[in-house]
Amino acid sequence: MAFLRRLQTIHTLNRTVGVSESAYLLGSSRSYPSGVSIVPEIYSQNISSCLCKDHGALPWTHGSTMTLRSSLAPKSLIYLNEKRFATAQPKAPAQARQMGALKVSISSPGFIYEPYAPREAIPFWRRWFTRDGWRRTKDDIILELKSAYAIAKLRKSGYSKQKFYTEAVDLYKEINTLMANGDKTSLRKAVTEKMYSALKNEIKQRESMWSSVNWELIEPIIKMRTLRARLIGVDRNDLNKVFVQLTLEFLAKQKFEAYDSKGVTVAGDKTKEVLVRDIWVFEKSLFHPGAYWRLCGRIKI
Numbered sequence: 627m628a629f630l631r632r633l634q635t636i637h638t639l640n641r642t643v644g645v646s647e648s649a650y651l652l653g654s655s656r657s658y659p660s661g662v663s664i665v666p667e668i669y670s671q672n673i674s675s676c677l678c679k680d681h682g683a684l685p686w687t688h689g690s691t692m693t694l695r696s697s698l699a700p701k702s703l704i705y706l707n708e709k710r711f712a713t714a715q716p717k718a719p720a721q722a723r724q725m726g727a728l729k730v731s732i733s734s735p736g737f738i739y740e741p742y743a744p745r746e747a748i749p750f751w752r753r754w755f756t757r758d759g760w761r762r763t764k765d766d767i768i769l770e771l772k773s774a775y776a777i778a779k780l781r782k783s784g785y786s787k788q789k790f791y792t793e794a795v796d797l798y799k800e801i802n803t804l805m806a807n808g809d810k811t812s813l814r815k816a817v818t819e820k821m822y823s824a825l826k827n828e829i830k831q832r833e834s835m836w837s838s839v840n841w842e843l844i845e846p847i848i849k850m851r852t853l854r855a856r857l858i859g860v861d862r863n864d865l866n867k868v869f870v871q872l873t874l875e876f877l878a879k880q881k882f883e884a885y886d887s888k889g890v891t892v893a894g895d896k897t898k899e900v901l902v903r904d905i906w907v908f909e910k911s912l913f914h915p916g917a918y919w920r921l922c923g924r925i926k927i
Contacts, residue, residue: 704739704858733914734818735858735869738907738923740772742854742873776855780870783912791850793919794874794908799843801825801921802880806841808833818909818922836884840896849877853905860913867913871922876904 745766753759777785797816804813808829814822832839854873861867883896909922 704856733911734820734909734920734922736818736820738925739856739858739871740854741907741923741925742905743925744927773855776857776870779857779868780855780872780912787852790872790919794850794906795845795847795876797908797919797921798847798876798878798904798906799845802841802843805829806839816920818920821920821922836892837887837889838885840881840883840885840894842881842896844879844881844899847876847878848901849875851875869909869911871907871909873905873907873925876902876906878902878904 748759748762753763801813801816804816805825805828810826810829813825817825851874852872853875854871856871858869858871859865859867860869878901879899880902881896881899882894883891884893886892905925905927906921907923907925908919910919911917
């Protein structure tokens with residue numbers, strides 16, 4: 627009976643969240659020195675006795691009753707370190723300082739909050755009949771709650787899964803094409819500042835080996851799914867000032883071929899389709915007017 631009560635407790639908690647997209651949102655947590663991680667806290671009575679290939683790179687590079695605190699919303703965010711941003715803001719020119727304060731708009735946090743990593747599968751008996759399994763179940767629930775809250779927050783701003791997936795595929799195709807063409811000017815608009823610096827170096831490295839590249843995406847995408855959703859807060863006193871990061875998995879067929887300065891094929895074969903799995907992180911500000919989705923990172927697993 628105790629086992630059935632634990633199952634009912636977890637089921638009720640998941641129904642409370644009410645976001646089906648969190649089904650795939652399990653992963654590892656990691657703290658960052660540049661921010662203070664404040665996550666939802668789940669308290670349980672007697673918890674010890676009742677609870678619980680190069681991916682992401684572009685082709686040419688390398689229970690007892692648990693109670694959820696009412697303060698879930700603010701505790702589901704990581705807040706940017708104010709000191710960190712104070713050092714990152716450019717100094718205003720002398721003339722501007724005389725005229726008044728210069729308002730600086732933060733366009734990207736510059737890091738991926740809790741990067742997705744696959745969770746090791748554990749046997750049913752271990753999950754439900756060992757203390758390590760109970761702790762693991764608790765951690766998994768917390769991870770799902772954080773993703774569910776981020777998705778719920780995003781929906782209030784008009785988020786549509788279908789529309790976002792369409793935009794994500796367009797971005798995926800556009801960025802890969804721009805990389806293949808070496809178009810750094812256009813690439814800057816589709817990615818965050820830190821990501822742009824990384825991709826620019828990849829283009830430079832590729833151009834030192836190959837003269838040109840042909841890349842093609844075979845549509846439609848075979849599979850897409852949301853792996854994780856996270857929020858990064860800017861102001862503790864204003865929960866609307868947040869960035870959202872969505873981690874997506876792409877499974878798609880692609881064609882790739884590289885050439886030397888004489889046009890001779892030196893790598894790949896554009897007549898063959900290759901199955902590629904990429905994990906990309908897209909970011910968007912929910913408080914900057916006219917903000918749009920941009921690539922902020924790729925995850926290698």
